[in-house]
Amino acid sequence: MRAQDSATAQTAIAVPVAPGSDRPATGRGSAARAGTLQAALGVTAFSLTFPATAWGLEGFGPWSLVAVRTVLAAVIAGSCLLALRVPFPGRRHWVGLAVVAAGVVLGFPLLTTLALQTSTTAHAAVVVGLLPLTTALFSALRVGTRPSRTFWVAASAGAAVVIAFTVQQSGGALTSADAYLFAALLVCAAGYTEGGRLARVMPGWQVIGWALVLCLPVTVPVAAIALSYEPVQLTAHSVTGLLWVAAGSQFVGLVVWYRGMAAIGIPKASQLQLAQPLLTLVWSVLLLDEHLTPAAPLTAAAVLVCIAVTQRARG
Secondary structure: HHHHOOOOOOOOOOOOEOOOOOEOOOOOOHHHHHHHHHHHHHHHHHOOOOHHHHHHHHOHHHHHHHHHHHHHHHHHHHHHHHHHHOOOOHHHHHHHHHHHHHHHHHHHHHHHHHHHHOOOHHHHHHHHHHHHHHHHHHHHHOOOOOHHHHHHHHHHHHHHHHHHHHHHOOOOOOOOOOHHHHHHHHHHHHHHHHHHHOOOOHHHHHHHHHHHHHHHHHHHHHHHHHHHOOOOOOOHHHHHHHHHHHHHHHHHHHHHHHHHHHHOHHHHHHHHHHHHHHHHHHHHHHHHHHOOOOOHHHHHHHHHHHHHHHHHOOO
């Protein structure tokens, strides 16, 4: 990562893109494999978000947890930007960064944290099951991508399998948290799409870094107010959960995720998230003592088949 790679440099393009496509011209071979690996690492980091949030809620209120995690992530990102003397992005990029900030930095964490007060992590995972398809739809509307029919069939099948599994895991009942979850789904898909678009013209770590810094005028006073009203109990779980969602989910995970999207394209990267609910359920068993049904291995196999098809389909 170098300061001169900033989007403000006229000759520095993070990933070359073929005309009329969201997919990079270097999207084959080693570049594609590297992009897939980075996107997969992002998904792994995201899969720990709900269990870590559940831990964080053991010692923090929902507003405190979201505000403090965002401030901590912004401090990390701002320190990197400052240390590398990265110049401010061009004015044409600020609207896109605002969308990333509203959707990924603020909206999704707040809405899912509010949902997790009354919902299990298994039930909350339904939003992640729908996210790949929703992100692909937003991408088609925003950047004009046109994935193939095979891609859409496999993506829809994978989303349906994940939704059915997560709903079954939660007993099939809708809860008051569903409104938060579906709202989180929409704002996150918008943020992912805009972030993936920006990651084509500036390094991915700078996309999320500037979005985090952009939120500081809001998150700092909110954190101060929330901490004064909501009780705080510092335990091993609550501190670990807070640190993970701040550093792992909110910054490092998004850095590799946006780099992966820039390398292999938004629709294909988004389909890797079909595995995220199942990973989340595994972490929930290990970290939260939740229980999986025998359907889990069958669902995992079906989802992996869908992922393989979407990765091979022409987008």
